[in-house]
Amino acid sequence: MRGRSRTRSLRWRVLTAISVVAIVIVTLFAVPLAIAVSDLYRSETVAALSRDATWIAAALPYEDIEAGRSFRLPAQVPAGLTVGIYTPEGRLLHGGGPARSAVAARAADDGHPHEGVEAGFLLVTAPVPAHGVPVAAVRVATPYEQVRERVERAWLLMAALAALTIALGAAVALRQSARLAQPLEHLTQAAQALGQGDFSVRPPRSAVSEADAAGQALAATAQRLGEVLERERSFSADVSHQLRTQLTGLLLGLDSALARSGADLRQAIETALQRGERLHAIIDDLLGLARDTRTGSEPLDVPALLEEVRLDWHGRLAAQGRRLLINVPPDLPEVAASAPAVRQILRVLLDNALVHGRGQVSVDVSEVGDVLAIEVSDEGPGIAEEAEVFARRTAGDGHGIGLALARSLAEAEAGRLILRRRSPPVFSLLLSPPAGS
Template identity: 60%
Template sequence: MTAQGVPLRRRVLVVIVSVTALAVALFLVPLAIAVNILYHDQTVAALQRDAAWVATAVPDEAARDAGAGLKLPARLSGELAVGGYAVDGTRLFGEGPARSPLAASSRDGHVHDMVENGFLAVSAPVPSDEGTALVIRVATPNEQIDNRIHQAWLLMGGLALLVIALAAGAAVRQSTRLAAPLERLTTAAQALGGGDFSIRAARSGLREADQAAQALEATARRLGDVLARERAFSADVSHQLRTGLTGLLLGLESALSRPGADLAPAVQAALARGERLQEVLDDLVRLSRDSRAPAEPLDVDGLMEEVRQEWHGQLARQGRRLTITVEPALPPVTAQPAAVRQVLHVLLDNALRHGRGEVAVTVSDVGPGIAVEVSDHGPGVAPDSDPFIRSSGHSHGIGLALARSLAEAEGGRLVLSRARPPLFSLLLPGHDT
């Protein structure tokens, strides 16, 4: 798979190296100019000292005698060249050009310097009672100064390259550290797109990348849960709606099988059952997709009245009683009515299909919440079996598994308090008013 754009590793490397090179250049260029000026000024100062020393050592009559008999060293130190000049710039003795504009400029009695004939030279007037009659010129090859400057520049350039190389190494390391977690996140996202909801992105120590990894893992878990609910939804809905749909069809078939029978009551009963099935289907679809309704106090009395109207007739047709007991002054409970209604629907349908005798629904105060208990006098559940296991071969496991999931989604629990005769308890936590 290809992607457009510059890779992060290269981008970080280019940015860091470019910024480092720019910083080094901004620092190095002024420093190189300063080194050039420094070496030049140092050499001029040294030449001025030598010229002043020679000027004080030369007698006044050296100008008249053109330096006859004057003994001056040809080199004071290193590559220095010393010469005596008249005020018009003509060389009288020593080394140097035959005519020196630099020496002529010192007729004003001041020390001057300039690059002359490839030499950095300094001219100093010889003090005399009659004014300036002789000028001493001291020079050194300018090439030596340039070599020193160039050596300093080479050293600074080497150090600059070393700094840039170190910056490049740090940039490679940092770009790898930054890109690696993003690459792992990309791999994890691709796995998530392929249906792997168990992805785990390794922690990198980078807060932003770790936060993104945690968000991706949470999203994967969320998607996995949603997909699992969607996959189980068809089986759960089939189980929950089978009884009602079967009763609706049987009622219509029974009415049609009686010649001359009045079909209006059968049609009305079918419509009532159809509306009830539609309510059940809407509730299950909404709850399976985790569409959370705004929190609201649960109307226990109203919910029990719905239970009475829906199940009293069905149990009575089997010759069984429905008893509903609600304790007074129950603590307030917040839950989705649709979720609690579906849980009770599963429990009562289970009691209707698999139980015997009287069915009792009891709502009691259990401290911080309430307990809604559903019991009958049937054979119950075998001690070694789990009624909440989701299995198509189990007589009631699919519906009870769904009921437990709905209860847990509301922050409650659905437990089998007694196996024989069966007693199921729906525990719902209370809330502060």
């Protein structure tokens, strides 16, 4: 029984709770009211009988009663009443009623009115005084069944009103239970849809602020999970392209050396080894980024990172007769970012300048407000106005995939990668300071 009560729905619990409260409240009001109505009707009847008994006692000819002569009751006695005149000993002297009445005897004995129930009648007695001494008692009675029927009719009416009140309470409880349970049912459906991979779930709004807050939180969580999943998918595709591009270059170099007669195989092998080392470094960085769940949590040593860039890219640019210029001013502001992520972003930008750019390649670091800007530029013709720089292209040279990966890595580090100028091209990587600084 206990286990079943725990599995009852919210609708049932709210309906039961409100209905029980309505029944308890109606009972607490109805029972005392029913008792009060019963006492009220009895008191009204006794008051009416007392008035009639007092009036009749005052109108009786006490001289005839005292002398033992015959007499008549007043003609204005209300119909439906049983009126009897009793001796001080409680014996019926004139009129209707039982042969003896103890209540009438008490009235004649102490000279005060009395009430009571005798033989199914509700009665009131009043003394008939003569020279200050009671010589008889008037007994006025009405069937007690009439009083009971009046009380029962009032009780039936009260019971009908109570039942109507409880029914209205149950209707309100049913509506309220549906109003409270429906938002939770919608949240449950949304959570199930989210679990099945639907990240577009948006629970409908309701009039319950707590349920609306939970729905908004669930919708925000679904949106974030969708963005994270999309970013992970894009990251996987972009990483696959980056690795495939490097591996293709390595294989093409070796294949070209083998296909040419008199080729310098030693030089080809050394070039392949250099490319293999770069590929190894890329794999290490990307694996580190894939496993690292932190975002912008560690200070970045910008001068040390750019020194690595100089050592890695100076020779490749020099082989094309091009110059690499890196400008790092002193006293740079502290920024929080992952070194592998920034290294990979700069690798994409420098590779872009190497393949598609011309002339000198510059890497300039500057402070812009409260952020640090690392800009990569060259002296080439730049990018056409209609070109979507960061769009992922699956056809053509595939170069946009690398820029898309770079932007994704920058956003993952709470930074931004923008094309500040199209011709000559200038890419700017904006990095934020550590949280709380």
